[in-house]
Amino acid sequence: MTTVEKAITQPGQATPAIPLFSGPDAPEERDLYKCVHCGFCLQACPTYLETGLETESPRGRIALMKAVNEGRLGLTPTVFRHWDLCIQCRACENVCPSGVPYGRLIEATIAQVEPHRKLTWMQRRMADFMLNSALPYQNRLTAMMGAMRLYQQSGLQRLVRKARLLKLGPKGLVEMERSLPALPDSFFAAQGQLVHSIGTPRARVALLSGCLMPLFHGPAMRTVTRVLSRNGCDVSVPAGQVCCGAIHTHIGDLEKARAMARRNIDVFTASRVDAVVVASAGCGIRMKEYGHLLRNDPAYAEKAEQFSAMVKDIHEYLVALPFVPPQGRLDYKVTYQDSCHLSHTQRITAQPRTLLRSIPGLTFVEMENSTRCCGAGGTYTITQREFSLRLLDRKMAAVRETGADVLATANPGCVIQLQYGTQRAETPMRVKYVTELLDEAYSNEPRRPPPGQVTAEGAWDEERQEMRARWKTRSGDRRRRIRGRE
Amino acid sequence: MAHEGLFQELKVVVGEEYVVHAPEDLVVFEYDGSVDKALPLAVVLPATTEQVSGVVKIARSHGVPIVPRGAGTGLSGGAIAAKGGIVVALTRMTRILEIDPVNRLAVVEPGVVNLELSMATAKYGLFFAPDPSSQKACTIGGNVAENSGGPHCLAYGVTTNHVLGMEVVLADGSVAWVGGRTRETPGYDLRGILIGSEGTLAITTKAVVRLVKLPEAVKTLLAIYPRLNDASAAVSDIIASGIVPAAIEMMDDLAIQAAEAAVHAGYPADAGAVLLVEVDGLKESVEVESALVEEVCRRHNPMEIRTAEDAAQRERLWAGRKGALGALGRLAPNYYLIDGTIPRTKLVEVMARIKEISAEAGLPIANVLHAGDGNLHPCILFDERKPGDTERTLEIGGRILKLCVDVGGVLTGEHGIGVEKQEYMPFMFTEDDMASMARLKLAFATDDAFNPGKVFPKGASCVDISQMKAVARAGAGAFV
Known part of the structure; x- marks a missing residue:
């Protein structure tokens, strides 16, 4: 936000003594004052459980938001370190008897904090690069992860680790490098492909590919399309879709998140589908809340609400279908x-x-x-x-x-x-x-499932039997012909 | 800073991280679950009895008050620093030190969460009976200080019935044991005096609590009535029939509307009252008693009766009741929860009077009641942003409590007096009554350093206590 805009949104407070919440994205009072500080959230909060400190609890964090909202405290590092320690797991929301939308509050709050952070030039550049130059562009992310894969698979990683080169870098680099998972041999990509259902189609769904999941877990993404098609879904993976914007929201860049939400809404509603299926829980909730994210955008508010209603988590969707119980064993x-x-x-x-x-x-x-x-x-x-x-x-x-x-x-x-x-x-x-x-x-399913099931399973089975019969006839013919020649 | 020396001394005892004194951080310790607020000077989080003792000694030497605090879920302002000073938060003392299933007791630190204790003892088929609505978050130390109850205290009793003994830190920093591991200890029942003393006499650092056998069978029944009077009459009748159910809960029409909107419990729109009765015990007795309860409930023209046999069904019946208070947020931005207790037989009369008071004041009142033991929770719905609303709310609150006392009831059922109801003490107690309480307080030689500004009416207490001090100095017996 520019200084001019700040002056507009805060008439008479162009240069406040202490920075306070401002603008249309400030935490909303009606959400904030729903909290009656009963404390029921305390035991649900992982950071409170670790520290026993009220400052690291949902109730404490909301009290700090209220204090800033009332001008008692300013947006200073001593205040926002408590918000930063929040994982945004939203376990508190689930146990709150007053229905305080904590997720919405902390998102809005973190966005307010963002301009007041004192980051080093390098940190700013890194964050800016990831948020604005990498995450929104799947091809760039893919290229980056491709390079990373090369690093891991070429033996360079082994060399670097052996020589303890990373110890020369900033603190924590070793730990971070070590926690980077091994990248798979194949990535998944949204290219407008259509995976046909097995058997008679029961539904047509569009799949969110996501930003990091298709790279870190490409093969897992393919299992998602297989499971959906196995359950009678035609699965399209629309080209042009982008990251859901969850990471941007998480660290306070609401504008970028909105831009990506608009893009996804356009891409996913271009063709008719029964549902937009999401395999990643974090992306699922972000997209289910596009309605709230775009509530002040006259062109998209309504569309976003409708879109959010179409978003389904993969597990939710499969059980509601209902899914075909697998016949193959897994002795785990x-x-x-x-x-x-x-x-x-x-x-x-x-x-x-x-x-x-x-x-x-x-x-x-x-x-x-x-x-x-x-x-x-x-x-x-x-x-x-x-x-x-x-x-x-x-x-x-x-x-x-x-x-x-x-x-x-x-x-x-x-x-x-x-x-x-x-x-x-x-x-x-x-x-x-x-x-x-x-x-x-x-x-792991046996080739011949029990007869008499008229489901996608049954349909598939019939198809297979037919194919087998045809193959037998053909090969039988061939055999007869050969015999005839003898 | 003026108190830098004090903070430094405290840090030596509990460690740098556990002394909170930055103004930005103290903001989150100015409240508990009630409406009152006050900023402390510092918050200290000790981890051991020795540290608590050390903190008390330091605070006393600097002449600052000490306010013990658990999870801060209390509803009478018990954990707020009414007169400033050091808040001693016991949320780091969370160990269950011992579970003795044979003697059915547990030894716990004060920061152990009520429900966590019951969960830890469930594998022995035992539980800790007092179950305040905040049991998922509130601590045993807080329960002891406030003598907390809960829906099931009808059959099981309140906290004082379930605490055998405590290790406490006294006002001079010394550590003492009161009570023990047995049901009865000889001599004065000091344990009884300290339980419910709201942190004004000592700080509990360990508690020996009784564990109760988990009931073999539980059956829950929900009766929906068109009129509140029918439901109230049914409550009296159930008790009169000789059964003591584990819980009898009631909600009135406004509470039903809110709960229905929030949790969709399936209550009819024109219901005037909902009654929730839980019977537990041996399989055989539960069968007989629940049938009897149902019969009594039917006698009072219910619209509908539902019963639950398994845990899932029971949870559904309870959902409306448990969600009711939180759901009041849907009717108004604020609510003020009052905690009065009346004789059960006055239920019909008092409920009618509360309706009248609500109509006169023009502020809606939703009622959620632990009806079985006559514990009322009228909730006055208001909007603090409307000028005059808060004052009127507090005024009505006083009138309702006065009404409770007038019909032979008491000022509080389970939330304590704290700062919330201190001015109402004269409704119940004469000056002589309060003077004897003040003398008792004097016997603990706290010098009013422990949780000052609570329980006693503001004006009176200082005078009384200083008078008593003079008496004590003159050599007269502190006890009368």
């Missing part, structure tokens, strides 16, 4: 970590479990506090490294208690964080998306 002991942005914000906890439990042979075990954050939280792993690791270690302790050999979850950030967690905890446990396990179970 599996536990499930509720991704915050699935359980707390989208309130989806039963569906991933329903999918997992439907897999024959799979033993499902609950871990303690499965809805407590693993410490991933978007850029939190970088900005609040120490705290993020404290939460991760606590999470891994609960995971190990279960004795599971597979840890399932529903969000790329969580997968990366938990994979790093298994590395830190030195356990051979594997971390998987729920949909990856489902896909594996489908691929």
